[in-house]
Amino acid sequence: MKKLTRRPRPGYDGDLAGEERGGGNSNGAGMSDISEPVSCPSRPRRQQDRSIQTLRGIAVILLVTFHVTGATENSGLRVGHDSVLNYFNLGFADIRMPLFTLISGYAYAMVPVAGWRGYPQLIKGKSRRLLLPLITVGSVLYLVKCSVPGLNSADDGLAFWRVFVFRFEYLWFLQSIFIVFVVVGLLDGARLLESRTRWWIVTLSAAVVYVVVLVPPTADVFTVSGAVRLLPFFLLGYEMRHHALFDLRGAPAVVTAAIAFAGIYAIRLLTIFGTYRPDRFVDRVIAVGVGATALILIYSARNLLDSRFLAWIGGFSFGIYLLHVFATAGSRILLEHVGVHRVSELFVAGLLK
Numbered sequence: 001m002k003k004l005t006r007r008p009r010p011g012y013d014g015d016l017a018g019e020e021r022g023g024g025n026s027n028g029a030g031m032s033d034i035s036e037p038v039s040c041p042s043r044p045r046r047q048q049d050r051s052i053q054t055l056r057g058i059a060v061i062l063l064v065t066f067h068v069t070g071a072t073e074n075s076g077l078r079v080g081h082d083s084v085l086n087y088f089n090l091g092f093a094d095i096r097m098p099l100f101t102l103i104s105g106y107a108y109a110m111v112p113v114a115g116w117r118g119y120p121q122l123i124k125g126k127s128r129r130l131l132l133p134l135i136t137v138g139s140v141l142y143l144v145k146c147s148v149p150g151l152n153s154a155d156d157g158l159a160f161w162r163v164f165v166f167r168f169e170y171l172w173f174l175q176s177i178f179i180v181f182v183v184v185g186l187l188d189g190a191r192l193l194e195s196r197t198r199w200w201i202v203t204l205s206a207a208v209v210y211v212v213v214l215v216p217p218t219a220d221v222f223t224v225s226g227a228v229r230l231l232p233f234f235l236l237g238y239e240m241r242h243h244a245l246f247d248l249r250g251a252p253a254v255v256t257a258a259i260a261f262a263g264i265y266a267i268r269l270l271t272i273f274g275t276y277r278p279d280r281f282v283d284r285v286i287a288v289g290v291g292a293t294a295l296i297l298i299y300s301a302r303n304l305l306d307s308r309f310l311a312w313i314g315g316f317s318f319g320i321y322l323l324h325v326f327a328t329a330g331s332r333i334l335l336e337h338v339g340v341h342r343v344s345e346l347f348v349a350g351l352l353k
Contacts, residue, residue, distance in 0.1 A: 051302040052103060056314030058298075058305070059099040062092050063321065067170065068328050090272045094290040095298075097173060098233040100317075102295050104177060105184075105237025112242075113188045122185045126178055134174040137322050138163045141171070144326070167223045170325060176226030180234050183227070193235075196243055203235040211284045233291060240299060248300035257300070261293035 069085040079085050113122050142163050162168065167175070184193075193199050210232060215225035239245045248254050268290050270276035271283065278286065298305075313320075 050308070050311045051306045052106065053311035053314035054305050054307050055099065055298065055302055056103055056317045057307070057310030057312070058314075059096065059103065060313060060317040060320050061310075062096045062099070064324050064328065065089070066092075066096060067325055087272065091269075094268065094287045095294045097230065098291040098295060099298065100173075101177065101180070101230040101233040102237035102240075102299070104180075105234035106241045107237075108181070108184065108234075109238040109241035112193075112238075113185050116189045119185050119189050122181065126181045130174045130178045130181075133322055134171055135164060138168060138171050141169060141325070165221060167220065167226075170321075172223040172226050173321075175223040176230055177234075179222060179224060179227035180231050183231060184234060184238070193238065193242070196239075196245070199235065199239050199243070203232055203239070206235060207232040207288050210288065211281055214280065229287075232288065233295065236292065236295065246296045246299065248296065254297075254300065257293060257297055261290070261297055264289040264293060 065085075066089050069079060069083075069089050071089075113119055142158075142160060158168070163171075187193050187202060191198075192202055206228075210228050213228060215228065236246070240247065248257055264286060267276065268286055271278060271286065
């Protein structure tokens, strides 16, 4: 078997050059803060669905696992190329943040923007829920990384202002999902998502844009590359709720989707192990295919996956997303300082933090 390299696959920006490619309750403690629709007195409030909360819990566990392990051999636990944890991370690279994004689209569709008059309120609400944490947590993270020894980082010497304009660590997702909400609000205002036919046209167009448009790093302001990648999955979640599509029922539909996923995921495994090296465009097609088929299957199985414990974790997913890196890095540094160096022990401690 060929040695696995930790560098991103050619053109593969799913983890955005080594970062995770990049919620719960209404009181600000969960990832639902990202997907929480704008509240208006005349609009209905959405009901909590424990199966959706369970999916949030699964997504946040995958996210924390990724950051505990580390994106490269010089980050996180600094595991080897052939580590099981490294293969696990790569195996879920096409699913982790698309799952978060799909849930955001699903929740948004419960109470979407009602015409152009609701659009300013959407932007105001998302600025408060996404940009304010970007500024506050981003500032703290920057200061911590500049002052605390033992943090393995590739951002040394980064100008402070770039934290809020370009990709910075895992906070890229706040920038990207904000752009997604801006775009989807415009699409909703223009009634381009009203019918299934229009939704198909918009969603397939978004997927094509992701496949063919390569955003150079110097032009990747506000991590627009992440928004381009995540938009098709947000729209997928939107339609799952809005028109109840892709909720597979019956053996023929489930088997067909499972076969489709198995086929394209087999190709992804070939790229992970270095047996097949596609160009950038083909690799992005694979990423979209794996993500879409996996998420449809996961969403269709949500009632089987329903778990009170996972739903409880999902209720705190936004807070976990924002703060987990401080806890995982802190526990690793502390344990290494007192002589704990076994990867298994550091991994469990980081995950539990």
